[in-house]
Amino acid sequence: MSAGAPKEFSDLVSRLESGGNITCRDCSEFLMAYLDSELGTDIRTRFEQHLDRCCSCRNYVESYRQTVQLAKEACCPKANPHLGKMPPELVSAILSSLGCPGGPKKP
Amino acid sequence: MTQAPHQPLSPEGAPKVELPDESALIAKLKAGDAAAYERVVREMGGRMLAVARRILVDENESQDAVQDAFVSAFRNIGKFEGNSQLATWLHRITVNACLMRLRKKRRQDEVSLDGLLPSFAADGHPAHAVSAWKHAPSGEELAETRNSIRAAIEKLPEHYRIVLVLRDIEGLDTAQTAELLETTEAAVKIRLHRARQALRELLDPSFRDEGHEG
Numbered sequence: 001m002s003a004g005a006p007k008e009f010s011d012l013v014s015r016l017e018s019g020g021n022i023t024c025r026d027c028s029e030f031l032m033a034y035l036d037s038e039l040g041t042d043i044r045t046r047f048e049q050h051l052d053r054c055c056s057c058r059n060y061v062e063s064y065r066q067t068v069q070l071a072k073e074a075c076c077p078k079a080n081p082h083l084g085k086m087p088p089e090l091v092s093a094i095l096s097s098l099g100c101p102g103g104p105k106k107p
Numbered sequence: 108m109t110q111a112p113h114q115p116l117s118p119e120g121a122p123k124v125e126l127p128d129e130s131a132l133i134a135k136l137k138a139g140d141a142a143a144y145e146r147v148v149r150e151m152g153g154r155m156l157a158v159a160r161r162i163l164v165d166e167n168e169s170q171d172a173v174q175d176a177f178v179s180a181f182r183n184i185g186k187f188e189g190n191s192q193l194a195t196w197l198h199r200i201t202v203n204a205c206l207m208r209l210r211k212k213r214r215q216d217e218v219s220l221d222g223l224l225p226s227f228a229a230d231g232h233p234a235h236a237v238s239a240w241k242h243a244p245s246g247e248e249l250a251e252t253r254n255s256i257r258a259a260i261e262k263l264p265e266h267y268r269i270v271l272v273l274r275d276i277e278g279l280d281t282a283q284t285a286e287l288l289e290t291t292e293a294a295v296k297i298r299l300h301r302a303r304q305a306l307r308e309l310l311d312p313s314f315r316d317e318g319h320e321g
Contacts, residue, residue, distance in 0.1 A: 075256075098141075100144050100145050100148075
């Protein structure tokens with residue numbers, strides 16, 4: 001089970017089987033499992049029914065998705081070309097440690 | 108030493124592209140060809156350094172990790188069976204070198220994320236209603252926003268940050284991440300979810316759309 005400890009998940013299943021409802025806390029706890037399609041059909045349906053009627057949880061799910069996307073975009077090589085710049089001294093040091101005579105060369 | 112004419116090994120961030128001359132290059136590396144070593148260092152070094160900088164943040168540590176990674180890679184090139192592309196193999200070795208440095212540097216004790224996780228009343232309702240988020244800005248504001256997102260990632264306790272970087276940014280899967288961090292897949296999933304929740308909380312003040320609840 002994704003996110004949320006196994007015990008918490010078995011507690012959720014027991015609660016739902018005994019007629020309980022998905023709560024906002026459940027939504028938060030099992031959100032990653034929901035997004036990764038790791039919830040069983042019944043729990044997924046109940047999860048989505050909760051989202052249909054809970055604006056706060058809908059906002060949470062969407063902002064969580066945005067967080068993952070924003071982190072990827074902020075750290076991608078295209079957004080950070082400076083991160084891939086090799087200092088010439090490092091190139092020399094590596095080549096030297098490998099026993100290669102090559103030093104810095106013009107690009 | 109001369110540098111043979113060649114195509115770039117792989118554009119940064121796109122290790123999936125197999126090069127037509129990769130098998131020939133690997134054969135040269137296995138034969139101890141210094142020019143081949145140099146070519147790999149010059150062309151793959153930047154990509155590997157970017158990985159190290161994302162994981163370690165500290166510049167000196169990042170450079171040392173890349174050096175460790177190259178030494179390890181070329182020492183073990185004989186064991187490279189070509190089951191993955193060279194870029195993927197080097198990526199994995201770089202991540203490993205970075206994690207070794209993190210382990211040496213400090214124990215990765217679990218740090219509390221209190222205050223960065225959602226809080227709920229006893230009945231399961233949230234302590235505070237969650238607002239919708241604005242779209243990320245574009246144009247000139249975009250670079251500034253991305254800087255603040257990277258700064259927020261760096262604020263995460265390392266125990267959580269490292270999982271988020273490996274899974275969401277470096278693109279490793281749960282099993283690979285668990286193996287590298289010497290933990291279980293279940294633990295990786297829980298830490299990743301907590302890291303994302305904490306990052307969401309850190310970004311919330313900047314992205315919350317005050318005029319729109321849903």
